[in-house]
Structures are given as structure tokens and as C-alpha cells.
Amino acid sequence: MTQPQSITTSPEWMTTPKNAPGHIDVRRVDGLLVIEVVNTRRYNAMSLSMWESLGQAVQSGDSDSDVRAVVLQGRGDRAFVSGADISEFGEQRNDPEQVARYERAVASAQNALIACRHPTIAVIRGVCMGGGMGLAVSCDLRYCNASARFRMPAARLGLGYTLVGVARMREVLGAARCSDLFMTARTFDGLEAARIGLATEVFDDTDFDRSAIERINAVSGNAPLSLRAAKLALRHLPGLAGAPSADEVNAAVQACFDSQDYQEGQTAFREKRLPRFAGR
Incomplete structure (x- = not known):
């Protein structure tokens, strides 16, 4: 989705502090709550503060009767969300208490998307891996470009994926597909993502913006x-x-x-x- 021309200033709580690795940008455009993950140096990887801000942004939009749909996207062409920001694990995910806080933040963001009363739409361009896939399947609809790259790399990082996260993935993909992605940790493109049901639809790279916006407008124009x-x-x-x-x-x-x-x-x-x- 291209940058909207008409935007409003986001409340301070909606944006992660500037000294954080990245931030969450929130704007309202023609009935859409557009939430953008911004950490382009790290393929829009999610820090702890970003997970927390994302959950707050979705919950705020949920209570707004003027919102017709929530659109989640990554800044730039290279990535939707590449997953959790591993570079901060040593400081933010290094003992049981920290791990618990991190998991709560991730679960809160994902659950906010699932429970939001408005349609939630993931616009996926480029890399979508790990926690990015978790966010994608938490949305009602997922549109990607053909060259998008998906992967569930937990088994290559020694990470355990939470029961809630696996349950949602299994609900969307089915047990066989879910097992394949977790067990092989393989990378696949947007065409396969659409074939297995991870993506609702896949569009050609050159036509992606127009096609995705058409679908978003169709959803937001419904009752x-x-x-x-x-x-x-x-x-x-x-x-x-x-x-x-x-x-x-x-x-x-x-x-x-x-x-x-x-x-x-x-x-x-x-x-x-x-x-x-x-x-x-």
C-alpha cells in the first residue's frame, strides 16, 4: 500500500521512543487505521517496545466507530515484518521474567488483531518471517506480492513458539501445512503462500499497490x-x-x-x- 496523502498526527503513545531500534507509525486515512512497522535497517524486525505499541494501537482503533478497517504493513519494499529483533534478546529476553513479558507483548499484539471488531488486513511486501507470519495470520485478510519471502525459522534459532501462536497458525493453515513450515524452516514465495492459504491473494509485484488498495477499499466500503x-x-x-x-x-x-x-x-x-x- 502506498503512503496515503492525508494523514493525522498520532498520539505520543502510538509511537515507540526514538531511541528504540524501530517504531510503530499510526495514521487514520479515509476510514482506515493504517499501522506501519518501521525498522527498515533490520527488515522491520519487532522490538519489545514495538510489540507493545502495536497492541495499543490496534486496541485504540477497535474502540473507534469511524474506523472501517485496520491495515497492517511494513515500511518500504523490502519487508513486511522479519520477526522479532534478535539483536535485543540479550537484554530483553534473557531470563524467565523477561521472556514472560516479551511473550505477553507478542500475544497481546496478535490477540488485538484477532479480536478487533473491525476487519484487519495485512499488506505483505517482501520478507515476512517468524513473528511477521504470526502477525499476518492474526489478520483476517492477507495480501502479498509474488516475490514476498516467507519462513518460520524458530527451529534454526533454537526458539520455542508459544502454544497460542501455533494454535492460530494451525487454525489458518491446517496441521499438515503448519507441521511442514515449523519442521523444515524453509523459505517460500508469495505464490506458494497463496496456494497453501497463508496469503488470501497474491498479486504481481508491478501491480501490487493498485490491487491491494482495490481489495482494501472493497472491504472498507461494505456494511x-x-x-x-x-x-x-x-x-x-x-x-x-x-x-x-x-x-x-x-x-x-x-x-x-x-x-x-x-x-x-x-x-x-x-x-x-x-x-x-x-x-x-
Whole structure:
């Protein structure tokens, strides 16, 4: 996704301190909450402070009724997110207490994307590895370019991947694909990512920006209450801990039929025009 022309200033808490290895940039553009991972010298690797800031940014957007979709992307053309910033492990992930804090920060960021009431969309260009893959599968939709490079390198680094992280990967890819990626630690491209279901769609490198933006605009132009109901149902069905109840899903479905948007959708269909949904 290209840099939007109209941006707003982010609150101070949304940006990691400047002395950190990288930071999280947040801006609101035409109903989109665009969250960008910025650490280009290290292929947008995530530091502890970045994991924490990312979780806060998504949670803030979740409560904003004007947001139609959350877009997660990496700065530049080289990488989406290359994973955790290994260079800080000696200081930030060196004893049980530090490891626990780090895992909480990662889980919080991923869970915020999964639980967000708005559609979450990963725009993946270039390297997407380790924690980057964890963030990608935490989003509802994932669009990548053909030359993107994916890898789950935990077995080559001596790292253990958390149960929650493996569960989400297995839910998206299935047990066989998940086993392959964790056991081989192999690298694969965007075409294979789409074939195995890791990417929702893959686009040619030369056409990636336009195609990804078209998909994002299509999502953000749909009825927010309908998308919310669908997302609740999809989270409920696997029966994982913390998932919405059937009653919550049913209430969200009923809210759609009781909404002004439902009337607007019918009117727009009769008048053969695009609907203008207000989320109520």
C-alpha cells in the first residue's frame, strides 16, 4: 500500500521512543487505521517496545466507530515484518521474567488483531518471517506480492513458539501445512503462500499497490455491522478460549437486520447504485 496523502498526527503513545531500534507509525486515512512497522535497517524486525505499541494501537482503533478497517504493513519494499529483533534478546529476553513479558507483548499484539471488531488486513511486501507470519495470520485478510519471502525459522534459532501462536497458525493453515513450515524452516514465495492459504491473494509485484488498495477499499466500503457479525461467527466456530459465544454472534446478526444499513443496502440495490453504509 502506498503512503496515503492525508494523514493525522498520532498520539505520543502510538509511537515507540526514538531511541528504540524501530517504531510503530499510526495514521487514520479515509476510514482506515493504517499501522506501519518501521525498522527498515533490520527488515522491520519487532522490538519489545514495538510489540507493545502495536497492541495499543490496534486496541485504540477497535474502540473507534469511524474506523472501517485496520491495515497492517511494513515500511518500504523490502519487508513486511522479519520477526522479532534478535539483536535485543540479550537484554530483553534473557531470563524467565523477561521472556514472560516479551511473550505477553507478542500475544497481546496478535490477540488485538484477532479480536478487533473491525476487519484487519495485512499488506505483505517482501520478507515476512517468524513473528511477521504470526502477525499476518492474526489478520483476517492477507495480501502479498509474488516475490514476498516467507519462513518460520524458530527451529534454526533454537526458539520455542508459544502454544497460542501455533494454535492460530494451525487454525489458518491446517496441521499438515503448519507441521511442514515449523519442521523444515524453509523459505517460500508469495505464490506458494497463496496456494497453501497463508496469503488470501497474491498479486504481481508491478501491480501490487493498485490491487491491494482495490481489495482494501472493497472491504472498507461494505456494511460494518455485517462484517462484525461475520468476524464474530468465524471466531466462535473453532471453539477456542476467549471466543465469542453463540449468543453474541446471534445478537450481532440481529443488529444487522435492525440497522439503518440494512435499509440502505436494499434501497441501493433497487436504485442500482453503490450503498452508503454508516455502521448503524
